[in-house]
Amino acid sequence: MSAPIKTRKKAKVSRYEPCPCHSGQFYAKCCGMFHGGAKPPSALTLMRSRYAAYAMHLADYIIDTTDSSGPQYEADRGKWKDSIESFASSVYFDGLEILEESLVGPEEAYVAFKACLRDALGKECGFSERSRFFLKADKWLYHSGVPL
Ligand SMILES: [Zn+2]
Numbered sequence: 001m002s003a004p005i006k007t008r009k010k011a012k013v014s015r016y017e018p019c020p021c022h023s024g025q026f027y028a029k030c031c032g033m034f035h036g037g038a039k040p041p042s043a044l045t046l047m048r049s050r051y052a053a054y055a056m057h058l059a060d061y062i063i064d065t066t067d068s069s070g071p072q073y074e075a076d077r078g079k080w081k082d083s084i085e086s087f088a089s090s091v092y093f094d095g096l097e098i099l100e101e102s103l104v105g106p107e108e109a110y111v112a113f114k115a116c117l118r119d120a121l122g123k124e125c126g127f128s129e130r131s132r133f134f135l136k137a138d139k140w141l142y143h144s145g146v147p148l
Contacts, residue, residue, distance in 0.1 A: 012056075013027045013032075013056060014027070015027055015028035015032060016028065019031050019032070019048075019052055020051070020052040020055035020056055020093060021048040021049065021051050021052040021055075021096055022095050022096045023048065027052075030048070030052075031048060031049040031052040031053070034046070034049040034061075035049065035052070035053060035056075035058060035061055039138065039139055039140075040140055042101075042109070042140065043101065043103075043109035043110075043111050043131075043133035043135075043140050044098065044101045044109075044111050045140075046065060046133060046140040046141075046142065047098075047111045047113060047131060047133070047142070048096065048098075049061070049065075050062060050065060050142060051093070051096045051113075051115060053065075054084070054087070054088050054093065055088070055093035056088075057084075057085055057088045057089070059080075059081040059084040059085055059088075060081070062084050063077060063080060063081065063084070065139075065140070065141055065142055066141060066142050066143075067134055067136065067141040067142060067143040067144075069143070070141075070142065070143040070144045071144050072142075072144065072145075090119060090120060091117040091118060091119055091120075091125060092117065092118040092119075093115075093116075093117060094116040094117060094118055094126075095115075095116035096113060096114070096115055096116070097113060097114040097116070098111065098112075098113050099112040099113055099114060099128070099148075100112040106135065107134060107135040107136075108132070108133070108134055108135070109132075109133045109135075109140075110130055110131065110132055110133070111130070111131050111133065112128070112129070112130040112131075112148060113128065113129060113131070114126060114127075114128040114148075115127055115128075115129070127147060128147065128148035129145040129146065129147055129148060130145065130146045130148055131143075131144070131145040132144050132145065132146075
């Protein structure tokens with residue numbers, strides 16, 4: 001029998017540590033502002049802040065920045081939170097590469113990215129996705145994604 005895989009502890013990040021979105025900036029000057037309530041000014045900054053939120057297990061941030069008309073939106077918030085937490089606990093967030101950002105219009109944008117992840121055993125389990133975002137009521141929201 002194999003030993004159960006231990007889940008990782010929450011990644012706590014202080015203000016002057018590098019941002020978990022791998023921008024190279026201090027957390028406080030990068031996604032920390034958005035996690036603290038400031039509105040991301042673009043789909044790209046929202047995307048980065050969502051990656052950092054996954055890395056920090058900020059399930060509420062993920063949920064609150066998901067478009068309720070998108071396919072990933074779940075009515076059962078508790079269940080959704082659990083699934084975000086269990087995903088975030090099962091991987092290491094090694095890096096984020098932005099491949100392309102394209103604005104369709106002032107209220108619609110796509111961001112293609114590669115998320116570099118590793119599972120608990122150290123095996124690479126990253127993925128690439130083209131995500132779609134909408135600006136609704138002055139707030140960028142993640143709508144959906146297509147694997148690349
Ligand atoms: Zn960041």
